[in-house]
Amino acid sequence: MATTTPTHSAAKGRTARGAAPARRRPRGFGGSRGRTLNFWLFTGPFLIGLIVFVYVPIGWSLWLSLHNAQGTVAPTEFVGLDNYADMLGDGDFVDSLVNFTIFAAIIVPITYALSLTLALLVHRIRFMKAFFRSVFFLPTACSFVVASLVWKMSLFNGLRYGMMNTVLGWFGIDSVAWLASPHPPWYWLVICSARLWLQCGFYMILFLAALQNIPRELYEAAAVDGAKPGWQTFRHITLPQLRATSVAVVLLLLIAAYQAFDEFYNILDEGRATWGRPPLVDLYLQALGANQDYGHASAGALILALLIALVTLAQGRFLGFGRGAEK
């Protein structure tokens, strides 16, 4: 039988005559008003940050996109949707979107497969698990810019003493200028390998956390039902159990692919290689280069944001991200 003991505060609140105390205004930050104050105290600074650094710039960007804003961030000449028409009509920005849809189609599945494989290997390993987990995760801590410059100037240096060319030289193969031209497109090898090295560890950790949450009973039940360990178990138990994580990983990878900047900018001649110019580099050159064309760049940025939002909504519709828990 459960007994209730008077709370410390209630006991303190009784008067000497045992009469119920009059309700007192809560002191300090206790009580409902206090809780509201606590709420605003903790969320307020972040909310202000969100408004100042996210919503105001988005609104300003929308404003700039409707004006001729060359060389100014306080434009006066209204041009309506002309900037949007220019961005969608002159080819470069659209080409970058198409190119990077292809890039996303390549890099997303490869990163997904590689990080899941690493997670499975680290999950199953019986010794030095922490060591391997750290080793694979370590590149995540490396700056994209630093990694890009190492890839460009050391590993894939186009001269004969570049690391990759030195290796090719051992087999009697001529040096390759990896980044000189898109024919053949060696630059994808350089960029994709850099990106895989940088981001696989992070997604491996996500998968590893999800793998550790799969109840062992499921595997035991499957074994009792005659499921063979290995592919069959992976396909029918592990993969379905990773559904929510998989959807989140795919979504994050897609957004990261469209937001690619650092490695493309630094590896490919500061955006001068026209064939490897992702949308963000294109917008950077429009706005922050000597162009100072904030109208067109803002229009492009909003088109890109809309595209990412649409992709997110579409995958939510088809893959059900965020509904996993309900199901």
Add this chain to the structure above:
Amino acid sequence: MSNISRGRDWDRRGVLRAMGGVAALGGLAACGSNTGRSGGGGKSIKQMYHAYGEQGTQQAAKKFADAYDKAKVTIEWVPGEYESKLATTLLGSGAPDVFEYHPDLQLVRSRQIVPLDDIIADVKDDFLPEDIAANSVDGKVYGIRMIDDPQFFFYRKSLFEKAGVKPPATFDELIDAAHKLTSGKVKGLYIGQNLKTISKPLVWSTGPHYLDADHRIAYHTDNLVETLTKARELYKSKSLLLGAPTEVWDPASFLQGLCAIQWCGIWAIPAIQKAFGDDFGIFPFPKSGAAGRQVVYNGGWSTYVSAKAKDVDAAKAFVKWLWIGQKKYQQEWALDYGFHIPARKSIAAGADKLKSGVAAEAVELFNTHGVFDDPYWTEGMFNILLDAVVNSVRDSKDPEAELDSADKKIERALKKLG
């Protein structure tokens, strides 16, 4: 109920006390920062430079600033991408009062710089007319040239003799020389990888400048289409050095013996002289086609005053003091650390370092074949045409179609800027 779920029983006074403490700390921290209070009658000027590669330049810039007694001048020394940083900074509240840059119509039209006719008037004749023209828009002078930096090809004389090659006078001869000079571990020619620097002389070597006298497109000729096609063939050949880690502003590839010819600038003469003694020479970008011309591109830097300067007159006074009045400093800046031609004719005439050897030859080439920037041709237009050059030469796209596409965008930009 635990304390955690109830929330800590803070009182309002405690929170305010804590906030007051933080504010007080902020106030104390401000005591240790640069508050802008200084000598020079309380005026302060912020000056922005790109990071010059030569040792001692940053210290020299600071020395000049410290020597000015009418205002406190602070130096911002910007490594890496100077142009992008400057373009962004100019629109914000932290814009420099005085900065170095290149002539650009965009800055004039968006009223980001002020005319400097009043401070240059007395010494206008002491500058090259081309330097004045390159910094003038609608008859007003907006920039004062600090240094002239002619650019040309450097070549190894011994390698030329060995291959039986003479300094090329035409683009076809340059391609032929590149093939002949390529042997073993040495490539014939290095023109950079991103083509940003070489694209200017490449276009101008076909004859016209970017725009004609009426500021209409002049670059798009059959000769340029043909030149870009030849450049593409050269790029595909094994005679060009590709994949070098630094661009052509750095003579490292030439110094390391990776190529027999490299495009670079006058600033590289001391380093190359130190490495090869007399075993090197220079020649201009050769002419391309019958209507072509030899080109020595004059890079260099000019100084400007921001329209957003806290005190425009004070900023102009400082510019006048340093880049008009202080001839000793101007000579020091041009010749004591690196190697540049002083913008003032009277200083250049008295510079002994420019009177002999390759340096004298460089000055001669500069005077004979020098081509200067056009202020009506903006950095934005340059990037559009550069994309067309890159697509034609590095990406094998049709030069005619690429130039047509560039024309449309540049026409739009010209119309917008008026």
